[in-house]
Amino acid sequence: MTTPDSAGAPADSPSTDAHSRRASATLAMALPGDTVLYLLLPMYASHFGVSLAEAGVLLAANRLVRIAGYGWVARFYARRGDRPTCMLAAAAATVCALGYATLSGFWALVPLRLLWGLSFAALNLSTQAMSTADPRGAARRNGRSRAVIAMGPVVALPLGAWLAEHWGPRVIFFALAVVALAGVAVARGLPGHPHPAPAARRRLRLPGSLDTWSFLEGFTLDGLFIIGLSYLGKDLLPAGSVVVAGAVLALRYLGEIVLSPIGGRMADRVGPERLLVWLSLTTAVVLVGFGAGWVWSCAAAIVVLRALQLPLLPPIVAMRTPGPGRVQALAARSVWRDIGAGTGPMLAGLVLPLVTPIWIYSVPAVLLSWAALACVRPPRKPGQDPG
Template sequence: MSVGRWTFVFFFCIQYPASCIFHPAMTRHSTISPFRVLLPISIGTGLSLIGDAALYAVLPTHVEDAGITVAAVGIILSANRFIRLVLNGPAGMAYDRFPRRPLFMASLLLGACSTAIYALGGGFWPLLIGRLLWGLSWAGIWVGGNAMIVDISDSRNRGRWVGLYNICFFLGTSSGSVLGGLLTDRLGYNAALGTGAGLTFAGAVLVWVLLPETSRLRRKRILTDPPGAASTHQMMQCRGHLGSAFLLMGVNRFSVAGTLMPTFGLFLLEYVGDSFQISGIRLGVASATGLGLGFTYLISMISAPAMGWISDRCRSRWQAVAWGVLPGAAGFVLLAMAHPATILAALLLTSFAAGSNQGLAIAIVGDLCAEGVRGRTMGLLFTVGDLASAVAPLLAYALAPVIGLRYIYVGVAALLASMLVLACYRARAPVPAMTTDPP
């Protein structure tokens, strides 16, 4: 049996039986309001991220409380990302084959358990097990949440709904870091992470109470044209647009999550110094890094739904992609100038692109993929993103001593400029969606 099949069986055996215990009767209404789905999965997703983000914020400075060495911090914090490379696909297959609601709720419960392990377990192995369980949990949460958003939307409004769902991702990540730091200072390491576990569990309860099942909304695969009318050329166009959306996700995650965020503190230290003054206030490099990265999440929270709405209005996702990629390329050029006056503008532009491109890539895939394979297609899309964000820091830190961060940022700007050219090309050749929207 292949690795993919084993991981699929593992995902199913862990999550599906447990979730069925908590599967109350579904609504009898023939239609489901998108907001009824968006609200509970957004709250559940946002709350689930608090424990993970808190661990990133406090573990490096509380290794004694965690019972590990400083050398083990990198392994612990990256373990969940690497396991998702093999779990995103099986998670998507599970969502295609079984009802979405119980799997999503079980993923949240598993996330609460993983965060509880951080709080209760000390030492390398308990933390590693918790991180691996979180990787499994997040694969189910993020793949399933986006699959449900695609279920309840169509090509006329999908950009807006996907963008609104992405707000919870950026909000949960940013608030988790702040809340984790504050609670750790007030209550201590274990109590802070225990609070994160409780919040994730509360999100699972809310999902159980409020979330309807959406898998029944999936329709059979239908081409926009009458059966048999789609030409081979049209099918190849669909595949080309789908592949370009995967490339967009990879380039976006490589650029911001993989390159900018892990290297921004080092960039400030190298080109600005260990402290600098803004409006009479002197900031250390650590504070400036935290404020700068927090600022990026705020901008991404705005750009994701805004550009999704624009893509719905202009009826061209790729035109909106071009408008989103352009500020990203410009932002990395400004960063490469390494001047304090350009850094804030650069962060604004790159974070705008990060939020815009992530949501639009998901919306494009939702428009193009067939109804019965949306889960596994989303899983593959996020695997591409996870791989790009895992590889980028390794490349950046390997090249930084050789060519310097400024030229690395120039290279990223060139990569985004290439994506801009591709987006403009795709915008000139729109392709019919693989599913038919309701009249």
């Protein structure tokens, strides 16, 4: 027996699983151009014709444009559907990779970063919408989706680092452009029907519990933690090559491949809200330990906890917003995570040299715990945006 999803199409589990895998594979093929650029641009800034400060702005530009453009992307996706949206986004990723391989200078590269930000928003939204199209097994499906997505960076990061040492930082992007172009073909198998959306609401509203948790999760784990790991661990790391750095970054995605499906299955058994609370409370404790000086052991634990938590939010959003508002609700949570992930590094750069790390990480840890506990409260009305 099948159940209709929010788009009005049959959402039997086999086809939903297949569409989720295909959307995830498309993003896995498009994403390596961005992750390899994160590795190589700061190390080879002069090869790309930019300063180190300009490299930092370029790496942040894709998040900034998503904060402003997620609403537009969500409306385009709702009108056009997955197939044309993902094919267009994968084609844009191909253009970006070719640009990284051939163009130099800040003003030549910044349009590519903005284009990639919108492309990632579309692909990320499609993977979440496809994995939650059928509420049955949504958490398991989303965990497997995160694992598939991580496969691209796991392969590309060490390969890109090795090629950069032998042939310079540009060569890898030609190969990644070919991979992204193959993603266009993969996206052709996605459904093309639109996703009905409720009328847009123009009024401003305060962030809800899921908004707050998404912001703090991005702020702490994608912002403060990443910058703090580099800052606090710089005296402990041995001098190494770009290959070592690429391998370290790849381990983060390898953790997603191994652990995100486990997190999804755990959520299906105990409930995503309950698991979110327990993992967030554990993360808060580990963050305090990280700030107290147990840098490497706590960093390893945070990587594990982050991977387990990644599949949890989309199923909660889909459960609370099962109707036409699901796509917009998923986009809203992504915006709040991007805001947190964008502000976290900026604040870390300002306060880490001035404030004791135990305070820097203890305060966000307490706030993350509070936000997680607030997420267990049900929405006030069925079908309401969970906030």
